[in-house]
Amino acid sequence: MKLKKQDSQIYKLINLETERQKTSLEMIPSENHSSPAVREALGSILTDKYAEGYPGKRYYAGLKYYDILEDLCRERAKKLFKVPHANVQPYSGSPANAAVYMAVCEPGDTVMGLALPMGGHLTHGWKVNFSAKFFKSVQYGVDEKTHLINYEEMEKLAKENKPKLIFVGATAYPRIFDWKRLGEIADSTGAYLAADIAHIAGLVAGGAHPSPVPYVHIVSTTTHKTLRGPRGGMIMVTEKGMKKDPELDKKIDKAIFPGFQGGPHMHQVAAIAVCLKEAATPAFKKYAAQIVKNSKALAEELKKLGFNLITCGTDNHLLLIDLRNKNISGSDAQIALEEAGITTNKNTIPYDPNPPFKPSGIRLGTPAITTRGMKEKEMQKIAGWMREVISNPKSAKRVRKEIASFCKKFPLPR
Numbered sequence: 001m002k003l004k005k006q007d008s009q010i011y012k013l014i015n016l017e018t019e020r021q022k023t024s025l026e027m028i029p030s031e032n033h034s035s036p037a038v039r040e041a042l043g044s045i046l047t048d049k050y051a052e053g054y055p056g057k058r059y060y061a062g063l064k065y066y067d068i069l070e071d072l073c074r075e076r077a078k079k080l081f082k083v084p085h086a087n088v089q090p091y092s093g094s095p096a097n098a099a100v101y102m103a104v105c106e107p108g109d110t111v112m113g114l115a116l117p118m119g120g121h122l123t124h125g126w127k128v129n130f131s132a133k134f135f136k137s138v139q140y141g142v143d144e145k146t147h148l149i150n151y152e153e154m155e156k157l158a159k160e161n162k163p164k165l166i167f168v169g170a171t172a173y174p175r176i177f178d179w180k181r182l183g184e185i186a187d188s189t190g191a192y193l194a195a196d197i198a199h200i201a202g203l204v205a206g207g208a209h210p211s212p213v214p215y216v217h218i219v220s221t222t223t224h225k226t227l228r229g230p231r232g233g234m235i236m237v238t239e240k241g242m243k244k245d246p247e248l249d250k251k252i253d254k255a256i257f258p259g260f261q262g263g264p265h266m267h268q269v270a271a272i273a274v275c276l277k278e279a280a281t282p283a284f285k286k287y288a289a290q291i292v293k294n295s296k297a298l299a300e301e302l303k304k305l306g307f308n309l310i311t312c313g314t315d316n317h318l319l320l321i322d323l324r325n326k327n328i329s330g331s332d333a334q335i336a337l338e339e340a341g342i343t344t345n346k347n348t349i350p351y352d353p354n355p356p357f358k359p360s361g362i363r364l365g366t367p368a369i370t371t372r373g374m375k376e377k378e379m380q381k382i383a384g385w386m387r388e389v390i391s392n393p394k395s396a397k398r399v400r401k402e403i404a405s406f407c408k409k410f411p412l413p414r
């Protein structure tokens with residue numbers, strides 16, 4: 001009510017965006033619709049104070065409630081992911097990963113990660129990123145035929161290069177990670193193994209994807225993707241990590257503060273605590289399972305309609321479509337689908353013959369539409385609309401109207 005009077009421009013933009021979200025299908029797999037409780041904590045007075053340090057060891061006065069709050073948040077993270085240590089202060093996923101490098105590597109050390117065009121993340125050693133500028137980055141990929149992580153190549157590269165740290169995790173990988181195998185590869189070379197579960201954290205929390213915790217030393221994540229919290233990040237240390245290095249918990253905490261960040265965003269920490277409580281409920285378990293059911297249903301229907309999926313399907317929340325048989329680029333498909341009210345993103349496919357700004361694929365997923373209550377039946381409808389728009393972009397205007405009316409039955413969380 002205050003904002004409308006005081007700053008009508010921003011107020012209006014927020015309303016326009018709300019309307020856009022209400023009337024379209026958010027299918028970018030790294031996005032979701034957070035709960036009103038999460039947003040209430042995020043919009044709270046807790047944004048006002050500095051809380052540099054950790055509970056019981058702060059640099060400022062007036063923080064007694066912040067200490068209780070951060071402890072609660074850490075305990076919830078530890079219980080949910082079954083780990084002995086959690087740091088909930090990273091501003092987001094990339095700063096969390098930067099702190100992981102800082103905790104266990106010196107500048108110039110060798111590190112290993114999945115190459116970006118193969119589905120990895122910038123922070124896993126891609127050439128334009130700090131992770132390749134400050135470290136010697138060795139990149140592994142996916143198999144040219146199966147498009148599954150090439151564990152053999154990875155093992156060979158790890159043995160040859162002896163990396164200090166191996167990152168595993170992805171932004172565009174539709175299959176389950178073989179954590180056990182990855183753990184063995186890291187152990188055989190003495191590397192620290194970090195699982196970056198940014199995309200799949202909600203699936204792991206809800207039991208819909210195997211947890212890396214028994215096999216890796218460090219787990220980093222964002223909190224705003226399948227986990228459905230506010231934008232944010234976390235770093236966790238496993239029992240295995242503490243066994244390898246009894247100081248690892250302290251090294252991670254030091255790397256975040258004072259190594260990499262200043263004052264934590266405590267309104268964000270409060271909202272992460274709220275989301276972790278939500279993620280520990282039976283309802284969230286059902287949600288995580290439904291994300292995967294929807295994703296599989298969407299994949300099956302799209303295949304029936306003649307779409308080629310990377311790895312022929314999905315085990316998780318996302319699909320990567322190879323559009324080369326459809327005579328449309330990922331960029332043009334993204335534009336046409338957006339016009340129709342289906343938000344996806346252009347994406348490279350493994351071994352993409354086309355350049356990154358005009359890649360051959362689109363990436364899409366089901367976390368946000370599952371939050372709105374959509375199920376397998378709705379996935380069939382969505383696949384039909386996608387086929388229509390991609391085979392005839394001129395139909396986008398008409399489909400836009402159908403989708404807006406369809407969305408009315410599936411309100412945003414309120």
Ligand SMILES: *Cc1c(COP(=O)(O)O)cnc(C)c1O
Nearest residue numbers: 092093094121169170171198199
């Ligand atoms: C999203 C993502 C990140 C980065 O998160 P930001 O919050 O955008 O910094 C890191 N790693 C993976 C695998 C991701 O998917």
